[in-house]
Structure formats: structure tokens, C-alpha cells
Amino acid sequence: DAGVTQSPTHLIKTRGQQVTLRCSPKSGHDTVSWYQQALGQGPQFIFQYYEEEERQRGNFPDRFSGHQFPNYSSELNVNALLLGDSALYLCASSLGPGQGAYNEQFFGPGTRLTVL
Amino acid sequence: AQSVTQLDSHVSVSEGTPVLLRCNYSSSYSPSLFWYVQHPNKGLQLLLKYTSAATLVKGINGFEAEFKKSETSFHLTKPSAHMSDAAEYFCVVSHMYSGGGADGLTFGKGTHLIIQP
Incomplete structure (x- = not known):
């Protein structure tokens, strides 16, 4: 089992550009959540996808959008990049509703985004 | 709404001594x-995780935590640091939907644990 995988591992962009980050969930998982971890801070919840729809969203602007594919993999898109978007972006996968009382989230290694 | 406060940004202990990392929710x-x-x-x-079963939760690597509802605390301990x-x-902190599954997670700011030789 490969666990949660993310690509790319590192990315450098300039202000105003757009970026797409990718995540493949752990085998058997159908729910994907995205988090932003700024340097020296705890991760902050961006949104969660289940059944190809955004199920829940944190306090992030509309510049942050996502997508989930039929194979449960997911993308995070960020438009009009700002310097403050520089962070480690973490993807986590879990089982969806109806598959257990509590569904642990397993984290990938993250994508380090630097905005210049 | 939910939130987490980790009471110490840094904790330093000597190897072999107990560890206490404090958390209020x-x-x-x-x-x-x-x-x-x-x-x-x-x-x-x-x-480790607490999901409304036993209030004393044992985790990996010798860590454990106790859920205290009256104090809204969930402190992490280990008898002997390595x-x-x-x-x-x-x-x-998180909460579950009525049909199962889980909320997005709300993280504290973190505690940096330093182990002195």
C-alpha cells in the first residue's frame, strides 16, 4: 500500500500565477481533505471532497478550488497567487460516511509551494 | 465552532524524564x-485518538492522553522521553457527522518538544 501520495514535492511560482497540486488517496479511501500549513503553524483546513463534491470548506477565499475524480484522486487549484500562499499543502484521505463510526485521516508528505 | 489551544509552544525535557504536553479544546x-x-x-x-470511548487513551510509542470533559483538556504524556x-x-479536534465520516480537522499551533541528552 503506497499510502497517500502528493505531487509535486516542491513548486516555485510567482505572484499572480495559478497552481495545481495533486493527491492520490490511500487505497480504499474515498474522501480527500486539503490543508495549508504555513511555516511554524499548525495545518489549516481548506476543504474536503467526497463523491466528487465539496463536502465542507474552511475559511479560505474562492481563489482556492478543488476537484475530485471518479478514482477518488483530487486536485487543489489556487488562482492569483499571493506571497502569503507560500506554505506546505497537505492532503489527507479517509473513509467516507457509512463506513465506520470514526474515519481516521491519513496524511501525505505534502507539497511545498513557494510564491516569489 | 471548535478550537484548540496548546498551552506551550516549546517544551524541553531530559532524556528518561516524563513528558507533558498540554492541550485545551x-x-x-x-x-x-x-x-x-x-x-x-x-x-x-x-x-492517538479519543472518540467517546475510554477517557484514557493509549497511543503509539508509549504516549497516552486523558480526556477530561470538566476541564476541557486532553493532555499528552509519556513516562520516559527518548x-x-x-x-x-x-x-x-474534530467532530463526526451523524452518518459517519469526519469533519475537517482543527489543529492547534503545535508544541515543539526538545529532548536534552
């Missing part, structure tokens, strides 16, 4: 609580 619902560990350049790893325990520790 706020939640409008019956919470699920977790501790995650993040080693440098590695992913987040779940240490050099390999040096890392960033996050206290996390």
Missing part, C-alpha cells in the same frame, strides 16, 4: 480529539 459538539506528531521533513502521523521523541506535536 473548545467544541459545540461532543468532540473527537487527537494528537499528531510531525518529524522534520516527514508527514503527520497519528499518535531522543527520537523530538518533534512537533499537534493537538487536534
Whole structure:
């Protein structure tokens, strides 16, 4: 089992550009959540996808959008990049509703985004 | 709304001595609580979880935590620190949907654990 995988591992962009980050969930998982971890801070919840729809969203602007594919993999898109978007972006996968009382989230290694 | 406060940004202990990392939470619902560990350049790893079963929860690597509803606390302890325990520790709160599954996680700001030889 490969666990949660993310690509790319590192990315450098300039202000105003757009970026797409990718995540493949752990085998058997159908729910994907995205988090932003700024340097020296705890991760902050961006949104969660289940059944190809955004199920829940944190306090992030509309510049942050996502997508989930039929194979449960997911993308995070960020438009009009700002310097403050520089962070480690973490993807986590879990089982969806109806598959257990509590569904642990397993984290990938993250994508380090630097905005210049 | 839910939130987590980790009371110490840094904790330093000597190898072989006890570890205490403090966490208080706020939640409008019956919470699920977790501790995650993040080693440098590695992913987040779940240490232990509380999901309304036993209030004393045992995790991996000798860590345990006690859920105290009256104090809204979920402190992490370990009897004897090891050099390999040096890392960033996050206290996390979530809640479950009525049909199962879980909310997005709310993380504390983290406690940096330093182990002195």
C-alpha cells in the first residue's frame, strides 16, 4: 500500500500565477481533505471532497478550488497567487460516511509551494 | 465552532524524564480529539485518538492522553522521553457527522518538544 501520495514535492511560482497540486488517496479511501500549513503553524483546513463534491470548506477565499475524480484522486487549484500562499499543502484521505463510526485521516508528505 | 489551544509552544525535557504536553479544546459538539506528531521533513502521523470511548487513551510509542470533559483538556504524556521523541506535536479536534465520516480537522499551533541528552 503506497499510502497517500502528493505531487509535486516542491513548486516555485510567482505572484499572480495559478497552481495545481495533486493527491492520490490511500487505497480504499474515498474522501480527500486539503490543508495549508504555513511555516511554524499548525495545518489549516481548506476543504474536503467526497463523491466528487465539496463536502465542507474552511475559511479560505474562492481563489482556492478543488476537484475530485471518479478514482477518488483530487486536485487543489489556487488562482492569483499571493506571497502569503507560500506554505506546505497537505492532503489527507479517509473513509467516507457509512463506513465506520470514526474515519481516521491519513496524511501525505505534502507539497511545498513557494510564491516569489 | 471548535478550537484548540496548546498551552506551550516549546517544551524541553531530559532524556528518561516524563513528558507533558498540554492541550485545551473548545467544541459545540461532543468532540473527537487527537494528537499528531510531525518529524522534520516527514508527514503527520497519528499518535492517538479519543472518540467517546475510554477517557484514557493509549497511543503509539508509549504516549497516552486523558480526556477530561470538566476541564476541557486532553493532555499528552509519556513516562520516559527518548531522543527520537523530538518533534512537533499537534493537538487536534474534530467532530463526526451523524452518518459517519469526519469533519475537517482543527489543529492547534503545535508544541515543539526538545529532548536534552
